[in-house]
Amino acid sequence: MSTEFPPVVPPDETVLREAEARHAVLTKPVGSLGRLEELGNWIAACQGSVPPKPFVRPRVVVFAGDHGITAQGVSAFPSEVTGQMVANFMTGGAAVNVLAQVAGATVRVVDMAVDADTPAGVSQHKVRRSSGSIDREDALTREQCELAIAAGRALADEEVDAGADVLVAGDMGIGNTTPAAVLIASLTGSEPVAVVGRGTGIDDQAWMRKTAAIRDALRRARLVISDPVALLATASGADIAAMAGFLAQAAVRKTPVVLDGVVVGAAAVVAEEMAPGAREWWVAGHQSAEPAHAIALGHLNLKPLLEFEMRLGEGSGAVLALPLLISAVKVLAEMATFESAGVTNREDLTREEPAPEDPAE
Numbered sequence: 190m191s192t193e194f195p196p197v198v199p200p201d202e203t204v205l206r207e208a209e210a211r212h213a214v215l216t217k218p219v220g221s222l223g224r225l226e227e228l229g230n231w232i233a234a235c236q237g238s239v240p241p242k243p244f245v246r247p248r249v250v251v252f253a254g255d256h257g258i259t260a261q262g263v264s265a266f267p268s269e270v271t272g273q274m275v276a277n278f279m280t281g282g283a284a285v286n287v288l289a290q291v292a293g294a295t296v297r298v299v300d301m302a303v304d305a306d307t308p309a310g311v312s313q314h315k316v317r318r319s320s321g322s323i324d325r326e327d328a329l330t331r332e333q334c335e336l337a338i339a340a341g342r343a344l345a346d347e348e349v350d351a352g353a354d355v356l357v358a359g360d361m362g363i364g365n366t367t368p369a370a371v372l373i374a375s376l377t378g379s380e381p382v383a384v385v386g387r388g389t390g391i392d393d394q395a396w397m398r399k400t401a402a403i404r405d406a407l408r409r410a411r412l413v414i415s416d417p418v419a420l421l422a423t424a425s426g427a428d429i430a431a432m433a434g435f436l437a438q439a440a441v442r443k444t445p446v447v448l449d450g451v452v453v454g455a456a457a458v459v460a461e462e463m464a465p466g467a468r469e470w471w472v473a474g475h476q477s478a479e480p481a482h483a484i485a486l487g488h489l490n491l492k493p494l495l496e497f498e499m500r501l502g503e504g505s506g507a508v509l510a511l512p513l514l515i516s517a518v519k520v521l522a523e524m525a526t527f528e529s530a531g532v533t534n535r536e537d538l539t540r541e542e543p544a545p546e547d548p549a550e
């Protein structure tokens with residue numbers, strides 16, 4: 190599969206208007222459910238159906254991979270944790286597994302570049318172990334990068350073909366907030382100090398090392414910002430490149446996505462470059478505590494559903510927001526209308542008593 194994406198068709202504007210009209214006749218003052226109404230209208234437009242249908246298969250795909258930059262002391266944890274956490278996802282013990290249960294979502298983990306052996310069931314798309322240290326060398330070769338993007342696309346296709354009707358991408362990879370910050374800074378013209386964050390909880394010494402690493406990687410990344418595949422090869426990793434392919438392909442497949450935190454946000458910023466308009470198929474589940482995330486969401490013109498000061502990744506913030514989407518669908522599908530419930534609507538009154546004419550006219 191190539192890294193060229195077909196044009197993205199936006200969610201159906203006509204259906205969006207129909208959903209707005211339906212909200213106007215449900216038994217509540219117009220607009221009184223605030224952003225829950227907007228969310229329901231967007232889901233209806235994505236599905237091309239008013240009322241929208243309940244989600245039958247919310248699906249989380251966690252993209253795991255290690256990062257060579259970790260050797261520069263940019264994380265509070267060692268790379269070994271990535272492989273250990275892959276095992277934890279598989280036995281259902283990670284935060285995203287627990288939160289997914291609440292939302293009725295299922296979780297799949299894929300090893301794109303973990304620096305350890307993982308079971309065959311999760312490593313079929315593995316491109317390599319870890320990545321180059323992006324402050325001094327490319328993360329991936331162009332070929333590895335294209336393979337990773339293609340794997341992400343294939344995963345989106347596979348999930349949509351298996352019935353997934355809302356998707357979440359999650360990340361697991363020690364050190365991954367460093368490439369995420371570099372990608373976001375490069376495409377938004379931001380400075381290293383504006384995008385550097387505490388990640389897993391680094392101390393001030395590590396913060397200085399991380400800022401220097403971001404500065405050096407950004408110098409390299411800025412040379413290739415006009416070519417998103419080259420940018421991913423220079424400054425991401427196979428996990429993030431696959432995520433970008435996944436997010437872009439979800440849009441091509443007209444499947445809504447709930448975005449997570451800064452790492453998924455970085456992949457999203459690049460995916461929007463690869464497949465312009467893909468962002469219309471995404472909603473921001475939350476805004477992470479990582480400073481680069483607000484910059485990424487602003488760039489994509491996406492307003493987060495939750496601001497919960499979360500900074501975990503794994504898709505956890507997106508999955509926490511999923512019940513909002515489920516509620517938005519249910520409201521449009523199941524609330525009574527003024528007519529069906531026999532409740533007097535403001536419209537009925539204005540029809541009976543037309544507004545007096547303006548005496549000034």
Ligand SMILES: Cc1cc2ncn([C@H]3O[C@H](COP(=O)(O)O)[C@@H](O)[C@H]3O)c2cc1C
Nearest residue numbers: 264266360361362363364365366388389502
């Ligand atoms: C136990 C554990 C579980 C995690 N789940 C997600 N992350 C998150 O934290 C890491 C990114 O932060 P940094 O760039 O500072 O390394 C990634 O692994 C990310 O997925 C975790 C981190 C740890 C330690």
Ligand SMILES: O=C(O)c1cccnc1
Nearest residue numbers: 450451452477500501502
């Ligand atoms: O916002 C995120 O996705 C995030 C933040 C810190 C560590 N890992 C992920």
